[in-house]
Amino acid sequence: MTRAPTAAQRRVIDAADPDTGRLRGTEAQLAALVKRGLAFRHPRPPHAHFLTPAGHRIRESEPAVPEEAEATEARGVFAARIGGAEGAPASGPARLREVRGAWQGLLELRRMTNPDGAVDRPCGWERTHLVQAAALALEAAGHPPAGPDSEEGYRVRATPQPEAVAVHEVDGARLRACATTLEEAGWQVGEHTESRTGVRYLLASPRRM
Known part of the structure; x- marks a missing residue:
């Protein structure tokens, strides 16, 4: 898991442009x-550096005090x-702030990375982090994730198909709502039925155009 930034790195993050997330610092700081x-x-000149969604999450979060440094390091960056796979889903103002910051960062x-500057279409990072990207879109829209011992809530899973994730939700109405959210976030979505169990699920892929 990624370690928390040092105090010097946190200052660079906090000083990022509030609108673009552009960073200023030494080459060593930016490389780190x-x-x-x-x-x-x-990738294009002048090859400036910008915050990723995880960096935006750090900037939106409250600075860690010294007594919390160990816990912050263990917690790492936003996910x-x-x-289903994690512990009990986090909730409350702190989590809402983290999710909001991560979504704005995305x-x-x-x-910054789509050739035409489009924000309604997934970027390269999302295509290499399909499960996290789809889950972020759902969580940012207010959909509740399933807990480890709960059937209710969404579950996002990788599939054997390239650039596709499966989204499961026991409630049919919520499944359709998840489909709408992903479509609005720039994903192509189709509803399917498992042949063996008859369970409905979504198959979602990042839209290219």
Whole structure:
């Protein structure tokens, strides 16, 4: 799991442009943030550095006090709830703030890395982190993830198909609502039925155009 940023790195993150997430710092500082997944280097000149969704989450969070440093390090950076596999789903204002910051960071990442600057279509990072990206879209829209011992709530899982995830939800109405959310977030979604169990589920892929 990614370690929490150092105090110097946190200052660089906190000083990022509030609108674009552009960073300013030494080459060593910026390289370290890239290595930790908190920043990315834009492929086009002047090759500026910008916050990733995880970096935005750090900026939106409250600074960790010294007594909390060990817990913060263990907690690491933001991870969307994929449903079922984690512990009890986090809730409350702190989690809402984290999710909101991560989603805004992802939209900015789309704007900066999609060739046409589109924010209504998934970017390259999402295509290499399909489960996390789909789960973030669902959680940011207010859908509850399933707990480890609960049948209710969404579950996002990888599939053998390239660029496709499966989304399960026991409630049919909620399943359709999940489909609407993903479509609005730029995903192509189809509803399918498992031949053996008859269970309905979604198959979702990032839209390219």
